[in-house]
Amino acid sequence: MSVENYSPGEIEPKWREYWISNSLHEATDDDPRPKYYCLDMFPYPSGSGLHVGHWRSYVLPDCWSRYKWLRGFKVLHPMGWDAFGSPAENDAIQKGIHPAVSTQRNVENFKRQLHEIGAMYDWSREINTTDPGYYKWTQWIFVKMFKAGLAYKTFMPVNWCPSCKTGIANEDVVNGRCERCGTEVTKKELNQWMLRITKYADRLLTGLEKLDWPEKVKTMQTNWIGRSEGAEVTFIAIAANGTEHPLNIFTTRPDTLFGATYMVMAPEHPLVKALTSAEQAQAVDAYVEQVKSERDVDRAARTEKTGVFTGAYAINPVNNEKIPIWIADYVLMAYGTGAIMAVPAHDERDYEFAKTFGLEIREVISSTPGVAEKAFIGEGTMINSGRFTGTPSAEGRKAIVKWLEEKGLGRATVNYKLRDWVFSRQRYWGEPIPIIHCSINCGLVPVPEEDLPVGLPDVERYQPTGTGESPLAAIHDWVNTRCPNCGGPAKRETDTMPQWAGSSWYFLRYASPRAEDTLITEKGREWLPVDMYVGGVEHAILHLLYARFFTMFLHDIGVVDFDEPFSRLFNQGMITYVGKSGKAEKMSKSKGNVVNPDPLVRDFGCDSLRMYELFVGPPELDAEWSDHGIEGVYRFLKRAWHWVLMHNGRWTASPSEKILRSRHVLIKNVTERLETFRMNTIVSSFMEFVNDIASTNEPPDQETIEAFLTALAPFAPHFSEELWQRTGHKPSIFLQKWPAWDEAYTKSKKVTVAVQINGKLRGTILVQAEAPEATVLETATKDPAITRYLDGKQIRKKIYVKNRILNLVVA
C-alpha cells in the first residue's frame, strides 16, 4: 500500500505557525512546574545571514530545552539582541544609515532565519540592548556602581585601537591586536572610566569552584585572574646623588631574598629619573624612549633580554648588601610594584638577564642540579641565607615574611594579574555613561535614577573624532545640562559603554523583560539563575568574567539572591569547512567557506538539518562539515515516516519481543545519551531502531509508536508533531511526558559470548543470558570452531565475564 510522501516543506511551516499562535513556547511565571532556564549566548545581529555553523549552536540548546520541557519543567528559553557595537556604527559611518535602522533590519532578518531552525524561543520576552527601556537598566547598574565606588574616572595609558579610534579593555586585546578589527593596538593616555573589577578578584576566583563548567574555561579564568601570594619588601634605593628612596618590590619567593644580586625597575617606573646617575642618564633616557616607542607585539616577540644600569644602588634589607639597580622591559609597570629584586639563581628570567650582563648569580636554595646551567626554581633547603640557612624553602618563606613584618620592612600580600576594567569607549553606538560633570564644584555627579535612561541622541556625524572624545561631544544641546546636585551649569559625560555592558546582565532581564520600575520583578527572580548556558568557548574570559562580576555586584546590592549567574556551561565546538585555504577552518565570509542552510532546508527540511547538525560529531568538539551527510538523516526520516504511516491505525495489542526490546533500548539510549550530551550518538540510536524494526513486517503497538515519536520530538519537532497528529493524537506532542523504559525489557534472552583461546578470539557462542560459567564452558567445548584449538591441550585458566567473554588459557 502507498502512503503520502514525507514533504517537510509542507508540514514544517504549518507547525511553526501552530506553536506560535498557541503560545506554546511562552514561559509563564505562574506555571506550577519546576523551572528550567536554558540560555543561548546573546547574538549580535549581524548583517550577513546565519550559516550552518551558527545553526549548530542554536540546535543543541533547542533540543535540550524541548527535552527538559517533556521532562516536566517549565522552560525559559529566550532570545534577544546584543545590538550595540561597531559593525552597525561602521555601517553608519560608511553609508550614513542610522545604526538604529540597520540594527532593526538585521534583527528582522536574523529572527526570520532563527525561525527556520524551528527553535522554541519565547519571543514574548525578546530584548534588545539598544532599546532605551533596556539600557535604562544598564545605566542604572553603572550609577549603582559609581555610588558604590566601583566606577571611577582616571588618566591612564590605555590600549588604543587606531582603527576603531577608541580605547579598549585589556581583555579586548588579543596578541597585541584589537579583538574586533585586528588592528595593532597602541597606547594612549586618556581620561577613562574604569570599573573596579579587581575588588572582586578573589570572589571571581573562588566562585569558580562550585560551577559546573568545563575545566578549560575555569582554568582560563583562573589564569586570567592570576592570583599569586607573596610579599612586598621595601628596599632602600640610594640615588647617585646620595638621596634615599624606599623602593617596594613584590616577590613570590621571599625565601630567596638572600640571593638578590641586583634590582630591576620597569622603564616607566616613577623613580627612574630620580635614581639615575649623570653618567648613565643618556643611556637610561635612550632606553626608556626606545621601550616607549616599541610596539607591544614586538616587545613580546623579542626573547633576548635588554636593560640598562641606572648608576644607583639599593640596600637589601635582609643582609644590608648594596646591589645595583637596573631598568629593563622584562619588568612590567602594570604588575606588582613595577620593580623586582632579581634572584638569578632561582628565577629563569633573572638568570638569563644576569648571564647577558655578567651579573652575579648567587645560589641560596640547594639543589642537585645546582645553578651552573640554569636557574633552579624548585623548593629546597636555604643556603647562604644568614640565620635562615638550613631552613626548608617553604618554611623559610613564612619565616622571612614574619621577620620583615616585625622590622616594618615588608608584609605578606597577594597580587593579581587582573586589572580594572577600562569601561569608556569614544564611540557613538553605545549606552551613554550616565554621569554629569558639574562646572561649579560638585565634580562627577551621577544622573538621578529617576531621570534614567539618558537617551542616545541623534548625531550628524558618527565618525569617531580620534581625539579621545566621542561623537557625542559635538552635540552641544545634549552635552550642556544642569548639575542635578546644585543646578549649576554642567556637561554630560560623552563616553559610551563598551559592548560588553549590555551583555553582562541580559540574562537577568529575560526573567521580567517588560518591568518598568525594577530591573527584575519578585516573580521573575524565580527563574534565575541560568541552569544551562550554551555557547562557544570564545567567550571563556571576557563575557563570562564580566557577567559574573555584574552578577556579584547586583547580589551585593540586593537585586538578586545568587552570585553566580550560570550554574552550568556547555561549550559547543564550531563547524569547520574547507575553503580557499585548502584546510578546514571556522566558517566565515572572508574565508569563503560559508555553507548556506537555506538550500538544505528547502531540499531536506529543517528537521533533517537539525538532526544532521547533531550527527556531525560530539557537540563539544569542532566538526568538519560534509556536504552529503545530511542525506543519510533525510533517508532515515523518510523511512521512519513510511514505517509509522504504513502501520497507522493497525497497531497490534501484543507486540513482539523484538519490538518491545527495541523500544526500551531506544528510550534508554536516547535518555542516557541526552543526559550526557552525546547528541551525535542519539541520532544513531534512532537509526538503529528504525533499521531493526522497519525491516520486519511486524506491526508495532501503539505505545511503541508514541514513545518513538515523543523521544524524537526534541530533535525533529515538526516531523514528530505531524505524525503525532496523523496517528490520531491531539497536538501538541510537546504536552506529552517523556517516555520511560524498563530495564528488564532491554535485555535479550540469548546473548552472544565471545570465546577466546589464549586471548585470541576463536569463536562466538549463543547462550542464555546470565548463563553460569559451567554452562558456557560446556557449550564452548562442544563448538568445533573452538575445540580444534583445545585438542591435546590443557586448560590452565578460565576467565569468564558474564554475558560477554570466555577466555581459556591453554598450554
Added chain:
RNA sequence: GCGAAAGUGGCGGAACUGGCAGACGCGCUAGACUUAGGAUCUAGUGGCUCACGCCGUGGGGGUUCGAGUCCCCCCUUUCGCACCA
C-alpha cells in the same frame, strides 16, 4: 617555552567501569525495480592472503588471561597563555 584537548577504515565518527574494534552515516561495489534515475529496496564493504590464517586504534616500551581504554617515553595537530616576578 608552559598548559589543555585530540590522533581509530576512503571520509565523519561509535565503543558505559579494561572484555567480539569499526555502531550509525557518507562514499564505494554488486544486484532488484524502473523509459530513466543523482529516487527506492537488497546484499557487501579495515588491510594482506582472499582457504586456514595473519596484521590492524599516531610510534615505541610496559602492566594484564585480555589494552583504543591503564602506566612510562616519543611524534603530530589544534586551541589557550606567553617575560605576571
